[in-house]
Amino acid sequence: MKTDRLLGFFFMLFAACMFGAAFDITDLPGSTGVSSRFWPQLVLGAMFVLAAILAFKGENGYALPWGKIAVCLAFFMGYVLLLRFCGYVIATLAFQIIFLYFLGIRGIKPIVFACVCTGLLTVLFRVVLGVLLPNGEGVFRAFNIMLLG
Amino acid sequence: MGASFISSFFSLCNPWTLCLILIGTLVGLTVGIIPGLGSIQGIVLLLPLTYSMEPTDAMAMLTAIYCASVFGGSIPAILFSMPGTESAVMTTLDGYKLAHRGEAGKALGTAMMCSALGGLFSTAILQTLAPTLANFALRFGPAEYFALGFLGISCVSSIGTKSLTKALLSTTIGLFLACVGIDKISGASRFTFGIDMFQMGIEFTPAIIGLFAIGELINQVVNIRTGQRGEVIKNVKVSFLSLKELFRMKWLIVRSALTGTWVGILPGVGASTAAVIAYNQESRLSGQPEKWGTGIIEGVAAPETSNNASVGGAMVPLLGLGIPGSSTAAVLIGAFTLHGLRPGPLLFTSNPEVVFYIIAAMYIVNVIMVFLSIPMVPFVVRILQIPYPFIAAAVYVICVTGCIVLGGFSNVWIVSAFGVIGYLLSRFEFPLSPVIIALILGPMMESNLRRALYMSDSGFLSLFSRPIFATLMALSVASLLLPLLTRKRKKAA
Numbered sequence: 001m002k003t004d005r006l007l008g009f010f011f012m013l014f015a016a017c018m019f020g021a022a023f024d025i026t027d028l029p030g031s032t033g034v035s036s037r038f039w040p041q042l043v044l045g046a047m048f049v050l051a052a053i054l055a056f057k058g059e060n061g062y063a064l065p066w067g068k069i070a071v072c073l074a075f076f077m078g079y080v081l082l083l084r085f086c087g088y089v090i091a092t093l094a095f096q097i098i099f100l101y102f103l104g105i106r107g108i109k110p111i112v113f114a115c116v117c118t119g120l121l122t123v124l125f126r127v128v129l130g131v132l133l134p135n136g137e138g139v140f141r142a143f144n145i146m147l148l149g
Numbered sequence: 150m151g152a153s154f155i156s157s158f159f160s161l162c163n164p165w166t167l168c169l170i171l172i173g174t175l176v177g178l179t180v181g182i183i184p185g186l187g188s189i190q191g192i193v194l195l196l197p198l199t200y201s202m203e204p205t206d207a208m209a210m211l212t213a214i215y216c217a218s219v220f221g222g223s224i225p226a227i228l229f230s231m232p233g234t235e236s237a238v239m240t241t242l243d244g245y246k247l248a249h250r251g252e253a254g255k256a257l258g259t260a261m262m263c264s265a266l267g268g269l270f271s272t273a274i275l276q277t278l279a280p281t282l283a284n285f286a287l288r289f290g291p292a293e294y295f296a297l298g299f300l301g302i303s304c305v306s307s308i309g310t311k312s313l314t315k316a317l318l319s320t321t322i323g324l325f326l327a328c329v330g331i332d333k334i335s336g337a338s339r340f341t342f343g344i345d346m347f348q349m350g351i352e353f354t355p356a357i358i359g360l361f362a363i364g365e366l367i368n369q370v371v372n373i374r375t376g377q378r379g380e381v382i383k384n385v386k387v388s389f390l391s392l393k394e395l396f397r398m399k400w401l402i403v404r405s406a407l408t409g410t411w412v413g414i415l416p417g418v419g420a421s422t423a424a425v426i427a428y429n430q431e432s433r434l435s436g437q438p439e440k441w442g443t444g445i446i447e448g449v450a451a452p453e454t455s456n457n458a459s460v461g462g463a464m465v466p467l468l469g470l471g472i473p474g475s476s477t478a479a480v481l482i483g484a485f486t487l488h489g490l491r492p493g494p495l496l497f498t499s500n501p502e503v504v505f506y507i508i509a510a511m512y513i514v515n516v517i518m519v520f521l522s523i524p525m526v527p528f529v530v531r532i533l534q535i536p537y538p539f540i541a542a543a544v545y546v547i548c549v550t551g552c553i554v555l556g557g558f559s560n561v562w563i564v565s566a567f568g569v570i571g572y573l574l575s576r577f578e579f580p581l582s583p584v585i586i587a588l589i590l591g592p593m594m595e596s597n598l599r600r601a602l603y604m605s606d607s608g609f610l611s612l613f614s615r616p617i618f619a620t621l622m623a624l625s626v627a628s629l630l631l632p633l634l635t636r637k638r639k640k641a642a
Contacts (some may be wrong), residue, residue, distance in 0.1 A: 007577060011318060018325065018340065027335040034602050036332040039595040040339060043328065047321035053314050062577055068371045073569065076363075076545065080561050083549070096542045103370070103538035117543050121550060124198075131554045 004058025011051030019044045075099055087136030087144035092118040122148070158509040169206050170510055173213025174518050180214070181221020182233045182529050188218035188477040189361045190544070196354060196484055197551035204488035205503055209510035211484050215477050216460050216514040217521075219420050220264040223453055224522065224529050227256045228385065236420030236456040239428040243441065243448025248385075250444055257526060258389040259446050260453045261519045263402060267454035268515035270406040271413065271461025275468070276508050279497075282469030286494035291600035292612045296621035298594035301472040302587055303625040313632060315579045322574075323587025324594075326351050333592070334599060346559040353483045355552050355563040356588060360581050361476070362548050363564060364571025370541050387523050394446070401431055401447060402454050409455035413462020413475065420456035420475070427455030461511065467492050468504055473589065476582040482589050 022044065025037040075095070082091035096114035125131045126148055135144040173195075180191035191214040199207035222234030227244035240260060247256040289297065302320055329340045330350030341347040390398075405427040412423040431451040432441040441448050463475040471493025473479035485492050490500055497504055552560035571581055605611050613619045 003577065015321075021340065025332075025337050025339050027337050034599040036335040036337040036339065039599065040325065040328040043321055043324040043591075047318065047325065050314055050318045050321060054318065057314070060578065064573075064576055065371055069367065069572070072367050072370050073565075076565055076568070079545070079549065080558075080565065083553075083561075084558065088550075092546050096546065099542050099545075100538050103541070105536065105538050113539055113542070117546065121546060125550055125554065133550070134553065134558075 002058055002060060003062045004060045005055050008051045008053070008055025008058050012048055012055055015044045015048035015051060019048070071102075075102070083134045083136075085137050086140045088133035089118060089122060089144060089147060090136070090140060091134075092121065158505070158512075166206050166209060166506075167513075169202070169210040170213045170513055171517065171521075173210035173510075174217040174514050174521055177214035177217025177514075178221040178224075178518060178522055178525060181218035181237075182224050182525075187222070187234045188215045189357070189480050190365070191215075191218055192477065192480050192484065193354070193358045193362055194544070194547050194551065196487065197554040199484070200487065200554065204490055204500070205506040207488055208481075208484065208490075208503055209506045211481060212464075212507050212510050213514045215481065216268055216457070216511055217518045219457050219460055220260070220268075220453070220518055220522070223260045223264070223449075224257065224526065227260060227449070228253060228526075228529065234420075236424050236459075237452075238421060239424040239452035239456075240449055242428070243444050243446075246442075246444030247446070247449065252444075254386045254388045255446065256449050257385065257522075258387045259449045261387070261522060262390050262395070263405075263450045263454040264457040265515045265519050266402055267406045267409055267456070267458035268460060269512065270403075270454075271410040271458040272508060272511040272515065273461075274410050275461045275464050275511070278465050279469040279504070282465065283494040283497040286470055289494075289617065290615075291597040291604065292615055292618045293621065295594050295597040295601055296618045296625065297470060297472065298590040298597070300621050300625040300628070301466075301590050302583070302594070303629045311578055315577075316583055319574065319579045319581070319583040320587045322579075323584040324591040326356070326584075327588050327591030328595070334596060346563070351588070352560055352563055353486060353588065355560040356567050357480050357483055357585060358548050358552060359564040359567025360571035360574075360585060361480070362544065363568025364575055364581070366541055366544055366548075367568060367572040368575065369537060385526050387526060390446075398447060398450055401434075401451055404434070405431065405451045405454035406458040409458025410462040410465075412455070413459030414465045420459040423459035423462075424452035424456040427451045457515070464507070464511070468496065468507070469494065471496075471593075473586055476585065479582065479585050479589055 019041055022037045022040045025035075025040070027036050075098075079091060079095040082094060085091075086094070093114050096117060097110045100110035100113065122133070126133055133148065135141045135148070176191050176195060177188065180187060180194075192211050195211065195214065199210060202210075218234060219236050222232055222237035223240045223244065224233065226232040226237040226241040227248050229245075232238045232241050244256045244260065247253065286297075302324075325340075327350070329347050331338055331341075331348055338348065395402075408427045408430060409420075409423040412426055413420070428441070428448065428451050431447060432438045435441065435447065459475070463473070463478045466472040467478045467481065471482075471491065473482055482492055490496065490503060548564060549561055552564045574584070575581055601612055602609065613622070
């Protein structure tokens with residue numbers, strides 16, 4: 001089946017589910033005027049009709065490199081998790097070095113770039129703008145507090 | 150207006166604000182030059198830094214990025230046949246051929262002069278037209294505001310996209326996302342599914358960063374091994390048009406500037422469409438269309454004048470009505486919101502200094518970007534040798550850091566989710582601009598429609614007795630149907 005048609009069916013299903021979920025929206029006692037479920041249901045009704053048109057008239061098929069996308073997302077999610085556990089400086093350094101290595105950059109360049117980039121961003125956000133960057137947990141937290149204050 | 154503008158112009162000429170405009174111009178030129186980045190990414194990357202600034206300074210800097218990035222894209226387009234932004238695609242046709250013949254300096258000089266002229270022309274139009282529009286909009290009630298939002302959405306969804314169905318579906322996605330969170334009128338919780346971070350609705354800034362910056366980043370990283378670059382031209386010396394040449398092309402420049410401004414005013418159509426229309430129009434009017442595309446100076450002048458003129462045009466509905474004329478203008482609405490401002494007619498009475506600062510900044514940027522870009526040209530040749538992985542690694546970290554600054558870790562999840570949504574939508578050829586514009590206009594449309602219906606005794610149809618409402622709705626329907634009819638006519642032909 002063409003991707004467009006699959007997408008059409010997906011959005012039809014999504015709109016139908018959300019339309020049903022909208023019935024659970026309850027206005028607070030005392031509120032007057034048009035119900036708060038009126039607009040979302042109007043929008044979801046329109047979405048359902050448009051998705052049905054796509055499902056029955058869609059002509060295009062698309063091939064996506066799902067493997068590459070998954071790896072890319074794994075890197076991004078990994079960075080977010082690293083931020084939480086290791087803190088900003090270590091997570092950013094590690095992410096940039098590994099990410100650049102994965103994208104084919106070899107030698108000392110990824111390390112130099114990661115050090116310069118992390119250093120500049122830390123100075124800009126922590127020192128110049130006074131923003132509290134993630135410190136991580138456990139031993140990393142102690143290290144980051146010692147490093148950044 | 151005149152006296153206030155002049156006093157704002159002088160108060161803007163303080164070293165700190167000028168320095169910010171300078172930084173904005175440099176950032177704009179840089180993101181314009183680097184393929185994969187553009188005005189949207191430039192603005193969203195610098196948005197967190199403006200958090201602690203005065204709104205006037207912040208908006209002047211962000212507007213500078215917008216203006217300069219449109220021109221920045223033409224530099225690699227001319228030097229490497231690699232448009233830095235979509236709006237520079239038409240410049241590539243003649244610009245690169247001129248560069249290949251050893252006239253890169255002339256092509257760059259023409260692009261610089263014409264971009265500045267186009268930008269200055271449209272800023273003058275903005276200064277004249279926006280206050281008039283804003284005054285007119287003060288007569289609007291809830292019904293008219295709903296119709297205005299509907300007009301904005303109908304234009305965005307119907308122009309410049311391959312599939313009208315997909316464009317409209319994108320719009321409904323944006324409108325649905327705008328419903329998530331606590332309803333501001335009744336206080337009811339909608340589509341939060343018990344998740345705390347959804348209670349306040351979808352945060353606008355992480356959503357933009359995700360959809361545009363991260364989505365594009367994933368796209369570039371996934372295709373990183375297939376990217377091709379044009380031949381590199383070195384030793385470039387910029388030379389401007391002579392007065393005689395400028396005089397010879399005077400009508401071409403005026404027509405292209407008018408076209409660009411008009412196209413910019415239309416919601417949803419950006420600088421790239423302006424450049425295409427101006428190029429096609431001028432090639433037909435030249436009487437020698439066969440020469441266009443072979444490397445003629447007019448082929449650089451027309452699209453460059455037009456794409457920069459579209460910036461001022463896009464700011465007219467943004468400042469006058471609160472409706473974005475382009476995706477970048479939609480992102481600028483996020484910046485306004487971040488600083489507690491609301492673009493639209495009331496901005497002229499509540500914060501006129503912001504409007505004057507923006508207009509004054511646009512005049513300044515359009516002049517200084519010419520002088521700043523000259524010394525940048527030799528560096529561009531070097532910058533573009535930097536492999537994209539380095540840019541990708543830096544951009545992702547900056548986006549995540551920016552989101553943490555703006556609202557903590559919950560924003561990081563939103564930015565990541567929207568990044569995936571943005572990537573998938575663009576790969577499946579769903580336009581992204583309608584999503585973001587619907588996300589902006591959705592709450593305004595909903596609240597005003599509900600108010601209008603509440604105030605009206607006899608339902609929706611009775612609203613058509615209001616002339617402004619009826620006119621705006623008729624225009625909306627026309628803008629929805631026009632592309633359909635045009636496509637059918639083309640198919641029949």
